[in-house]
Amino acid sequence: MPLNYHQLHIFYLVAEQGSFSAAAQALHMTQPAVTMQIQSLEDYFGSKLLIRSTKKLELTEAGRALLPYAKDAIGLMRSTEEAMAAFATKLQGRLQLGASLTIGEYVLPRLLGPFGKQYPDISIALKVMNTAQIMDEIAGHQLNFGLVEAPVHHPDMISEPVMADELKLIVPSGHPLTARGRITLDEVVTYPFVLREKGSGTRQVMETELIRLGFLPDRLDATMELGSTGAVKSAVEAGLGITIISPSSVKHERELGLVEVLDIEDARFKRQFYSVHLKSMLLPGSAVTFLNYLREQTLTV
Template sequence: MALNVHQLHIFYTVAERGSFSSAAQNLHMTQPAVTMQVQALEERFGTKLLNRTTKKLELTEAGRRLLPQARKAVELMRETDEMMVRFAEDLKGRLQFAASLTIGEYVLPRLLGSFLRRFPDISVDMKVMNTTEIVDAVAHQGLDFGLIEAPSDVPGILAEPVMDDELVLVAPAAHPFASREEVTLEEMLAEPMVLREKGSGTRQIVEDELLRVGLTDAPESKMRIISEFGSNGAVKSAVEAGLGLSVLSVWTIKHEISLGLLKPVRVKDVDFKRQFYSVRLRSALLPIPAAALLGDLRELSHEK
């Protein structure tokens, strides 16, 4: 049978107060109920904890051994209660953060509704910026935390992986690539490209992977980049219109794929997989509502 912490609390109060009647008043219990709980504790340990005389109440040797442990248990319960009260208080107010475009426009809307239903006392203030701007805001402008699409090596910034993502080559429905599951890197480089702007996490992942597979010169010099846009929506519209191909997160094109407007195509021997990261100052604590939101993001990643 598990040790009853409530009984330890009663024993501790009796020992500290020096009488059953005083302990009963303090605990808002009847004296017989207090006596019964102490007796139950004695039966569990198979030894007397208190000697009851007509004049005073004395601890036995077993009682003296138990008292410090009972005190620790009572203090732990009190600390736990205070911690949970603070936790409940912290899960109120405004949660301010920034998210990169892919996360802010396509990932977070999938879970913010359920998150706010779970925590109705929280209001969310989310700014949508690119990865470079978010890291700068955390490092220099007092932003609590952000969600970005590429790792950061800025001094003083802690970047922690939150969820997985994959980028794919995207072609319009009428393009010859749309009927294929895979193309070569050389075929991709021969096509006109419409990309996100410099500084975006999506653009950085594309360039980093092209360097990894052997494009030793600047990757943008090897691609036929005809346009750059500051939003995923603008890039998708340009691809749909036949302006060129692009590389985008699978999160951003679910709707267009379902409508048959865009087709994802894999590039042979090229891996555009990445992780999304949370960023904050190494010297700062993550707000409790932020920790709860990041937990939901990790769960969503597992469901994807």
């Protein structure tokens, strides 16, 4: 029998997880089925790969030699899937994905329509939740992948940039700053602000850039700290303050003439949106196609 990629994948997971049972859970297989596949791989190579003791699982010398090749095989298979997805003419399936607030409520809705017309046989089930919840559901195999506003650092997950975004100054219609041709940070910080709550991705991006420009965020005149972008927008519309958020979230309000989007001289509140998924699972072709589609999009102001 030829060398089996599936068996290499199982071996790599067992070695990485240090447990047959953990690998079985990640692969949605029974533990005896995982054991049988490892035994088949050992029969193929004619060498013992793993030693199970009462305390822990250890690699043999042959197992340690095989491990980097198994890892490379998984990476090559993933790259192959991504490369060939671009040539797929008939993709179908149901994608279960999670997205953080800004992405799920303000970015994706405008992009899902055109994607659906291009790939009518792919259905998408979207959950809008925070990053911690997305990671929990990915780990529990309830989501294929997630879209978040900051890179995720987790030993079992891959985090990759998919889209770029830039926060802007948002002011109510008729605000004094709208008459200025050149807006400096020194001018902006004299006005009251409505901010997202501490710890939010939007707030972190804003504060990082302010510090880079030599301004301490605690010096802002923050009249309100609110837990959602929708609440911030409503407060700005009501004239309670100005803010710095993604222009994608105020597209409708801007078209209605309720707010205006402005640039602050020398300030660039740039950020990336990231995809996150389990290292141990290959994304289906439909998911790879969707992520490639997102990478081709430009978020317009």
